[in-house]
Amino acid sequence: MKEAPIALTPIVLGIDDLRLLPGATRIARTSSEGIQLLEEHRDSFIDELWLDHDLGGDDTIMPVVTLMEEAAFNGRPFQIGVVFVHSANPVGAETVVRSLARWSYRVQRAMPRESGRLS
Known part of the structure; x- marks a missing residue:
C-alpha cells in the first residue's frame, strides 16, 4: 500500500511596510528584514514573492532587488x-x-486595492 504524498504548504513571502x-x-x-527573509529561504523554492517598492521613510525594495540581481549574476538566482x-x-x-x-525572474505587476488587500 502506497502512502499518499504529503501536501506541502506553498511558500509565499511578502515585503511590504503596510499591506496585510x-x-x-x-x-x-x-x-533589511526582506533580505533576511530571502536569505532564510535561500535553499527553498519560493512559490510567490510579493514586493512593494516604497517601504516607509527613505526605505525602498531596491536593496532586496540588488540581492536578487547579484544572486542571478553569480549563477545562483x-x-x-x-x-x-x-x-x-x-x-x-x-x-x-x-x-x-x-535576470530572468518571472515577474509581473499586480495592482494594490484601496483596502490594503491585493487584486
Whole structure:
C-alpha cells in the first residue's frame, strides 16, 4: 500500500511596510528584514514573492532587488515561481519589474486595492 504524498504548504513571502498580504506565509516590513527573509529561504523554492517598492521613510525594495540581481549574476538566482510587484508607485514598480526580468525572474505587476488587500 502506497502512502499518499504529503501536501506541502506553498511558500509565499511578502515585503511590504503596510499591506496585510493575506496569502503570505511570512511578511517582512523593511528592506533589511526582506533580505533576511530571502536569505532564510535561500535553499527553498519560493512559490510567490510579493514586493512593494516604497517601504516607509527613505526605505525602498531596491536593496532586496540588488540581492536578487547579484544572486542571478553569480549563477545562483533565488528559486521563485512568480514575483509580484504591487507598489502604488508606478515608476518604482516598473523599475523593479525591469530589473528582475532582466535576470530572468518571472515577474509581473499586480495592482494594490484601496483596502490594503491585493487584486
